Amino acid sequence: xxxxxxxxxxxxxxxxxxxxxRLGQRGFTVxxxxxxxxxxxxxxxxxxxxxxxxxxxxxxxMKLVDLEEKVKExxxxxxxxxxxxxxxxxFLSNYSGRDYEYINSISRGDxxxxxxxxxxxxxxxxxxxxxxxxxxxxxxxxxxxxxxxTKSEFTQTADVIIATDGAGSALRKSYYLERKFLFSFxxxxxxxxxxxLSILPTENGGYKTYxxxxxxxxxxxFMIIALxxxxxxxxVTLFLSYEEGEYNxxxxxxxxxxxxxxxxxxxDALEIMPNLVEDFFENPTAPLGTIKCSPWHYKGNTLLMGxxxxxxxxxxxxxxxxxxxxxxxxxxxxxxxxxxWEAVFKAYQKRRKKDTDAIADLAIxxxxxxxxxxxxxIFQEKRKLEMALEDQFPKDYSSKYSLVTFNEHIGxxxxxxxxxxxxxxxxxxxxxxxxxxxxxxxxxxxxxxxKRVQEVTNTILKHDRIAELKE
Amino acid sequence: xxxxxxxxxxxxxxxxxxxxxRLGQRGFTVxxxxxxxxxxxxxxxxxxxxxxxxxxxxxxxMKLVDLEEKVKExxxxxxxxxxxxxxxxxFLSNYSGRDYEYINSISRGDxxxxxxxxxxxxxxxxxxxxxxxxxxxxxxxxxxxxxxxTKSEFTQTADVIIATDGAGSALRKSYYLERKFLFSFxxxxxxxxxxxLSILPTENGGYKTYxxxxxxxxxxxFMIIALxxxxxxxxVTLFLSYEEGEYNxxxxxxxxxxxxxxxxxxxDALEIMPNLVEDFFENPTAPLGTIKCSPWHYKGNTLLMGxxxxxxxxxxxxxxxxxxxxxxxxxxxxxxxxxxWEAVFKAYQKRRKKDTDAIADLAIxxxxxxxxxxxxxIFQEKRKLEMALEDQFPKDYSSKYSLVTFNEHIGxxxxxxxxxxxxxxxxxxxxxxxxxxxxxxxxxxxxxxxKRVQEVTNTILKHDRIAELKE
Numbered sequence: 042x043x044x045x046x047x048x049x050x051x052x053x054x055x056x057x058x059x060x061x062x063r064l065g066q067r068g069f070t071v072x073x074x075x076x077x078x079x080x081x082x083x084x085x086x087x088x089x090x091x092x093x094x095x096x097x098x099x100x101x102x103m104k105l106v107d108l109e110e111k112v113k114e115x116x117x118x119x120x121x122x123x124x125x126x127x128x129x130x131x132f133l134s135n136y137s138g139r140d141y142e143y144i145n146s147i148s149r150g151d152x153x154x155x156x157x158x159x160x161x162x163x164x165x166x167x168x169x170x171x172x173x174x175x176x177x178x179x180x181x182x183x184x185x186x187x188x189x190x191t192k193s194e195f196t197q198t199a200d201v202i203i204a205t206d207g208a209g210s211a212l213r214k215s216y217y218l219e220r221k222f223l224f225s226f227x228x229x230x231x232x233x234x235x236x237x238l239s240i241l242p243t244e245n246g247g248y249k250t251y252x253x254x255x256x257x258x259x260x261x262x263f264m265i266i267a268l269x270x271x272x273x274x275x276x277v278t279l280f281l282s283y284e285e286g287e288y289n290x291x292x293x294x295x296x297x298x299x300x301x302x303x304x305x306x307x308x309d310a311l312e313i314m315p316n317l318v319e320d321f322f323e324n325p326t327a328p329l330g331t332i333k334c335s336p337w338h339y340k341g342n343t344l345l346m347g348x349x350x351x352x353x354x355x356x357x358x359x360x361x362x363x364x365x366x367x368x369x370x371x372x373x374x375x376x377x378x379x380x381x382w383e384a385v386f387k388a389y390q391k392r393r394k395k396d397t398d399a400i401a402d403l404a405i406x407x408x409x410x411x412x413x414x415x416x417x418x419i420f421q422e423k424r425k426l427e428m429a430l431e432d433q434f435p436k437d438y439s440s441k442y443s444l445v446t447f448n449e450h451i452g453x454x455x456x457x458x459x460x461x462x463x464x465x466x467x468x469x470x471x472x473x474x475x476x477x478x479x480x481x482x483x484x485x486x487x488x489x490x491x492k493r494v495q496e497v498t499n500t501i502l503k504h505d506r507i508a509e510l511k512e
Numbered sequence: 513x514x515x516x517x518x519x520x521x522x523x524x525x526x527x528x529x530x531x532x533x534r535l536g537q538r539g540f541t542v543x544x545x546x547x548x549x550x551x552x553x554x555x556x557x558x559x560x561x562x563x564x565x566x567x568x569x570x571x572x573x574m575k576l577v578d579l580e581e582k583v584k585e586x587x588x589x590x591x592x593x594x595x596x597x598x599x600x601x602x603f604l605s606n607y608s609g610r611d612y613e614y615i616n617s618i619s620r621g622d623x624x625x626x627x628x629x630x631x632x633x634x635x636x637x638x639x640x641x642x643x644x645x646x647x648x649x650x651x652x653x654x655x656x657x658x659x660x661x662t663k664s665e666f667t668q669t670a671d672v673i674i675a676t677d678g679a680g681s682a683l684r685k686s687y688y689l690e691r692k693f694l695f696s697f698x699x700x701x702x703x704x705x706x707x708x709l710s711i712l713p714t715e716n717g718g719y720k721t722y723x724x725x726x727x728x729x730x731x732x733x734f735m736i737i738a739l740x741x742x743x744x745x746x747x748v749t750l751f752l753s754y755e756e757g758e759y760n761x762x763x764x765x766x767x768x769x770x771x772x773x774x775x776x777x778x779x780d781a782l783e784i785m786p787n788l789v790e791d792f793f794e795n796p797t798a799p800l801g802t803i804k805c806s807p808w809h810y811k812g813n814t815l816l817m818g819x820x821x822x823x824x825x826x827x828x829x830x831x832x833x834x835x836x837x838x839x840x841x842x843x844x845x846x847x848x849x850x851x852x853w854e855a856v857f858k859a860y861q862k863r864r865k866k867d868t869d870a871i872a873d874l875a876i877x878x879x880x881x882x883x884x885x886x887x888x889x890i891f892q893e894k895r896k897l898e899m900a901l902e903d904q905f906p907k908d909y910s911s912k913y914s915l916v917t918f919n920e921h922i923g924x925x926x927x928x929x930x931x932x933x934x935x936x937x938x939x940x941x942x943x944x945x946x947x948x949x950x951x952x953x954x955x956x957x958x959x960x961x962x963k964r965v966q967e968v969t970n971t972i973l974k975h976d977r978i979a980e981l982k983e
Contacts, residue, residue: 223701223754223799223801224699224701225698225699225700225701225801226697226698226699226700227696227697227698227699227700227804228695228696228697228698229696229697229698230694230695230696283694328694330694333698413981414981417981419978419981420981461979464979465975465978465979468978468979468981469975469978469979472978504936504940507890507936507939507940507943508932508935508936508939508940510884510885510888510890510891510939
């Protein structure tokens with residue numbers, strides 16, 4: 042690899058834009074091809090993931106390219122989950138017992154536009170829109186494109202091709218179909234799909250419900266959630282089975298039944314969603330899939346990054362954050378001064394894949410946590426203890442959620458292993474009556490609880506290692 | 513569905529032949545298309561899985577079609593694993609403490625031929641060879657074929673198409689490529705491949721090493737195994753990484769290095785394998801993959817069964833057994849008298865998939881157990897205790913291996929959950945010094961050990977359920 046190599050990036054979404062910006066900063070010649078029109082000129086929101094959760098791992102990417110302050114202006118802090126029950130009662134469950142730990146709602150379009158603007162400031166970075174990648178000849182580092190405006194087809198070679206073209210990646214499809222090497226691959230869909238709806242602002246642009254939370258209406262087998270936007274609106278997402286249960290996407294086919302469903306299950310939401318029926322029938326229903334694969338690269342020619350390598354379900358709010366962290370990790374590998382692109386790609390996958398596998402699994406765990414467990418008394422007791430521990434012993438305890446979301450110096454896999462053991466420890470201590478959780482526990486009582494939680498957690502971790510014959 | 517429906521089966525391997533036979537017995541009209549020549553007329557062994565492990569779950573399939581006695585004649589009992597260390601020392605580790613529990617080595621070709629012979633005795637069952645399925649139009653229940661002899665291409669419709677065409681299934685490929693429904697799919701390769709070798713019989717047709725065992729030479733990162741054949745030979749399989757370690761498939765490129773590798777790692781095997789180099793360079797190196805997918809069926813038109821739905825790695829000796837059990841389970845669903853093929857297929861997948869997912873995961877566990885753990889002292893202590901418990905309390909204890917292999921009345925998933933908890937319990941009791949394992953433990957000592965193993969196992973199972981918020 043040479044300092045002036047030409048890099049072709051397929052896809053100018055969040056990951057591709059950040060990657061182009063960072064590689065531009067490092068002095069590479071970068072050509073980016075994006076199938077959609079320039080989102081700074083055309084409104085291309087299609088009722089799908091208008092806003093996203095942005096948190097500490099994503100912010101590492103913004104620090105890397107010196108955009109932390111500019112991105113902060115786009116953020117709406119969400120301090121916790123606002124849980125809505127069927128009677129319309131609400132309670133706020135903070136994400137952390139530490140006040141300074143929270144996640145943010147951010148507009149996908151605004152953030153993507155900012156990254157594109159910054160990338161294009163580098164004269165050696167060029168972004169081409171309306172140009173779709175059809176396939177990649179990875180033996181010859183050559184991509185096949187079609188321009189939607191001119192209808193012309195052309196090929197482009199480069200020293201390296203990096204595909205950040207999302208869950209439907211053309212490069213990944215070429216890896217699979219060409220069968221030139223052993224390519225492990227999985228696509229797994231949940232039984233549930235999703236549909237985006239909205240809560241519009243008040244007449245004077247205010248928020249119709251509490252602004253600084255991620256709202257959840259958990260109903261066991263399905264749920265709606267809502268994230269705030271800067272204009273006073275909320276983007277609402279319904280997660281629902283395609284075919285199971287009394288109400289499902291297959292049978293919500295007319296305005297009456299949709300309204301009946303919301304009246305019965307989400308009455309307080311329905312009150313502030315007069316536009317429900319219109320949204321419901323205008324916006325698409327989309328599937329929820331997880332994609333894993335390996336290897337991510339072919340020799341030193343091509344590499345998958347972001348969703349193209351590891352698409353995940355949205356329930357941990359980590360999709361974008363994981364993709365930004367990909368760029369941070371890739372950048373760190375570039376600093377190691379490997380002798381070839383192949384060595385860079387190998388080192389990157391070795392360092393990174395265990396963590397993207399972990400966040401994929403954690404995201405599915407959180408699907409069940411959000412739609413179901415948050416309404417479970419034993420789960421709520423665990424959260425109460427964890428909040429108190431994080432508040433009283435901010436340096437000594439982090440819940441699984443905190444480990445994943447706010448401990449960006451450790452990888453997702455380490456967070457998963459420790460976080461799951463802690464959850465198992467606390468849930469079992471509660472179930473076995475080994476710990477009693479009250480409001481306003483004294484610091485002495487909490488100190489004792491912390492010690493015992495740590496002991497039980499360590500025993501679980503040790504026993505797991507022994508069971509795997511690793512000790 | 514009607515009693516005289518026409519069923520098209522793609523693939524006349526072990527699963528397809530048994531299915532054709534059973535459906536013939538039930539009175540259906542059955543047309544089977546197989547891409548290879550008739551193995552009863554042409555020798556088509558290609559250095560790949562010449563013999564297989566046949567055990568109790570597979571035998572359920574033979575009982576179903578009344579072939580148990582005929583199959584027994586093809587079987588060579590293997591009572592345990594004969595472990596060979598680097599110095600040539602051997603020790604036998606039985607599969608069970610119950611004398612009547614053992615597995616068998618059986619010839620794939622002989623068994624397949626028997627099933628074909630029996631299937632063809634039914635006048636409404638017809639088997640067509642040299643006819644490859646190219647794709648399936650599952651909307652219209654139509655399969656596309658090419659005959660290798662006449663080079664002609666044709667299509668065939670039926671009331672139902674069942675694909676038993678193995679890991680490379682044409683129907684599964686059509687499900688994936690057509691994208692007409694959400695199809696979850698995974699193909700995952702191990703870092704290791706395999707190559708078949710052989711130990712030839714003695715001059716007078718005897719066995720060069722102990723006949724009634726599955727021989728293993730475990731070396732941590734790689735291994736060879738050997739299974740006996742009726743003619744006095746053993747089929748040997750080398751499992752080795754493609755690219756990692758001092759010796760791997762990528763660098764074993766000449767006779768000298770192959771011989772050096774065997775001399776160093778498997779000296780006692782090399783002594784009885786004068787034909788090693790010839791075998792090594794004549795036989796292919798093949799990958800080891802796991803395939804899972806869902807749904808297995810499209811409406812009431814088409815269904816995947818056997819390896820086409822769930823190909824697994826060979827380390828539990830359950831691939832064929834699982835496919836035969838598929839036929840038994842499918843037959844049981846047919847007895848339930850559902851109103852449509854769609855209802856049959858749905859009920860079959862609901863009942864069966866959890867178990868084939870489990871055996872896929874168990875088979876990967878056993879890869880690590882066979883190449884590595886069997887040589888681990890703490891693992892060997894566990895096995896010693898389990899043998900003694902099975903011997904002294906045959907009705908009260910079954911190891912994970914026994915649950916999977918010899919407890920054919922419970923499903924793979926139940927066997928996995930209970931077996932893993934038992935393993936965790938015993939390994940941790942040994943590691944924590946909570947149990948001492950000696951030779952010739954008295955019945956009283958063993959009774960106490962059994963009670964404590966059961967208690968710890970039940971606690972683990974309970975804690976797991978609590979951690980999943982299922983209690």
